[in-house]
Amino acid sequence: MTGFDERMLMKGLFPGLLALLLCTQLQAATVRVQTIRIADTGSQTRVVLDLDRTTDHKLFTLSNPHRVVVDLPAGILTAQAALFPDGQGLVSGIRGANRSDGSTRIVLDVGQPVRPRSFVIGPDGEHGHRLVVDLLPLDQPVVVKTMPDALGSDRDLVIAVDPGHGGKDPGARGRSGLLEKDAVLQIGRRLARKIDQEPGMRAALTRKDDSFIHLRERMEHARSQQADLFISIHADAFRDRRIRGATVYVLSDKGATDEAALRLAERENAADLVGGVTLRDKDQMLASVLLDLSQNASLSSSMDAGDQVLDELRRIGKIRKLQVQQAPFIVLKSPDIPSILIETAFISNRYDESNLGSVQYQERLAHAIFVGVRSYFYDHPPPGTKVATLARTYRPREVQYVIRRGDTLSGIANRYQVPVRRIRDANHIPGDKLVIGRVLLIPQPHDI
Ligand SMILES: [Zn+2]
Missing domain, CATH: 3.40.630.40 (Zn-dependent exopeptidases)
Known part of the structure; x- marks a missing residue:
């Protein structure tokens, strides 16, 4: 199946798939949480539970203070997992416990309301079964780049x-x-x-x-x-x-x-x-x-x-x-x-x-x-x-130069006030040897 077909299909299928993931008892057997990892990409925070098998789970949020809770109905936190990584991004801390009814609860402390998503992934290459929880800020603004920079500073x-x-x-x-x-x-x-x-x-x-x-x-x-x-x-x-x-x-x-x-x-x-x-x-x-x-x-x-x-x-x-x-x-x-x-x-x-x-x-x-x-x-x-x-003062333009007898790279660089290195890079000239008649692109520094 191609990505294109998938995208079309996902619109119709996803709610069903989500319900399947969250509600169906996929496995009654106990799942071991082997490790817990966390990573922050700047736009979202991801927490990954490495599991020894697939599992169903419940995901919900609590407020005052804000928390995201992951419940595994039949689960065990291994000693390794119970080391809990430090918080990152939207997550200020991770804790959890094995409970007397055989379930496991993992709590992500968050300092603000968040939009959580979760899903399970089967083994691929280096990783086994995983339960992934992604957290996004609740009111994540979609930044349209044509908006003026709030800081007013000139950025790259x-x-x-x-x-x-x-x-x-x-x-x-x-x-x-x-x-x-x-x-x-x-x-x-x-x-x-x-x-x-x-x-x-x-x-x-x-x-x-x-x-x-x-x-x-x-x-x-x-x-x-x-x-x-x-x-x-x-x-x-x-x-x-x-x-x-x-x-x-x-x-x-x-x-x-x-x-x-x-x-x-x-x-x-x-x-x-x-x-x-x-x-x-x-x-x-x-x-x-x-x-x-x-x-x-x-x-x-x-x-x-x-x-x-x-x-x-x-x-x-x-x-x-x-x-x-x-x-x-x-x-x-x-x-x-x-x-x-x-x-x-x-x-x-x-x-x-x-x-x-x-x-x-x-x-x-x-x-x-x-x-x-x-x-x-x-x-x-x-x-x-x-x-x-x-852009208010100039427009960069291309300058081409035809190499003549007697030219040297440093001479041309000097004439155009451009570092030799930049002429070399723009034309892929490794050494100093120039071929008469060849057209050189002269990168333009900010000539007004
Ligand atoms: Zn390609």
């Missing part, structure tokens, strides 16, 4: 860069063996470096190495970093190996722009099914559906950002579709962050595959995406950001 723009796939999920594979996960990691890291070098902008990579990350975690990471834009980077594959070129997508709730876009969304979403479907992802998917209220605002921002990136990609290579496409990608389903997904090229096409494997082309792709993103933000600077201040 945060751009979440999301190299697709990773770890056990290789993504698409080229005929010569190039893996999508490896190519997009390279492009993503180069893009992040360019963003970090730009005044007023900061990158947040969802993965920095070859690790597997669930789609929802990628979005959570962006949200915890308070990202202003989310860019997911992929490389497409198609049965027809002649097809090549880049495509830029934004999320659509209404369905895909075309059939190919829908099939692609199904394939990219299915990445999250590697290693088995987890309830956790479904649960968070539902949360996203509920938070859809501000989606329309970020959809038009996503379209604008996508347009600018597409414009830049058009300069460097083949484009499959001239317009930004819409498709129901799970990874883009953020209620509050404008998001785009870039299929940089078709790894199934041999020209595109060799391009994707080339450091120089990766650099050009990263540069094109970067320039597109920067243009977008200079057109639509969120108030309260450094870029909003800068």
Whole structure:
């Protein structure tokens, strides 16, 4: 089953599923709580009970003082679990006890009213059965990034860069063996470096190495970093190996722009099914559906950002579709962050595959995406950001320089008042050797 189908189905099935989890006696046997873990992502606090088997449970809140209670009708806290971790995030403390009737009660002390959710997950890889309790602030405001910054200080723009796939999920594979996960990691890291070098902008990579990350975690990471834009980077594959070129997508709730876009969304979403479907992802998917209220605002921002990136990609290579496409990608389903997904090229096409494997082309792709993103933000600077201040006085522009006989890197750097390192990075020149006639991109510092 694809992620897309699931999302459609979840709307109808979830209440039933929830009732099943909370009310049905799944197991009468005693469950052992082996350990208790806690983590805070900034937007929510998660408490995980590691169990030796699945169980039913009751979850409820009490006030005065505010508490969240988890009851296991037949449970035992092991000595390890009874060590209880220190509180984090919304949880100020955890306690619990085995009770004389054979049940176990675990209490999460919270300093404010919270919205709890719970679900059980079966074993996957490193973890066994788990009961997960997520706590969100009761009145969590949905932050729309176009609102003025309450602090009035100039903050950096945060751009979440999301190299697709990773770890056990290789993504698409080229005929010569190039893996999508490896190519997009390279492009993503180069893009992040360019963003970090730009005044007023900061990158947040969802993965920095070859690790597997669930789609929802990628979005959570962006949200915890308070990202202003989310860019997911992929490389497409198609049965027809002649097809090549880049495509830029934004999320659509209404369905895909075309059939190919829908099939692609199904394939990219299915990445999250590697290693088995987890309830956790479904649960968070539902949360996203509920938070859809501000989606329309970020959809038009996503379209604008996508347009600018597409414009830049058009300069460097083949484009499959001239317009930004819409498709129901799970990874883009953020209620509050404008998001785009870039299929940089078709790894199934041999020209595109060799391009994707080339450091120089990766650099050009990263540069094109970067320039597109920067243009977008200079057109639509969120108030309260450094870029909003800068945008009042100048617009960054590209300068190209054709290398002439006798040029040196330090000479060119000096002429443009740009550090040699930045020219090297922008053009991927490892040493000092220059090729006469080659066009150099000169990164522009803030020249008014
Ligand atoms: Zn992909």
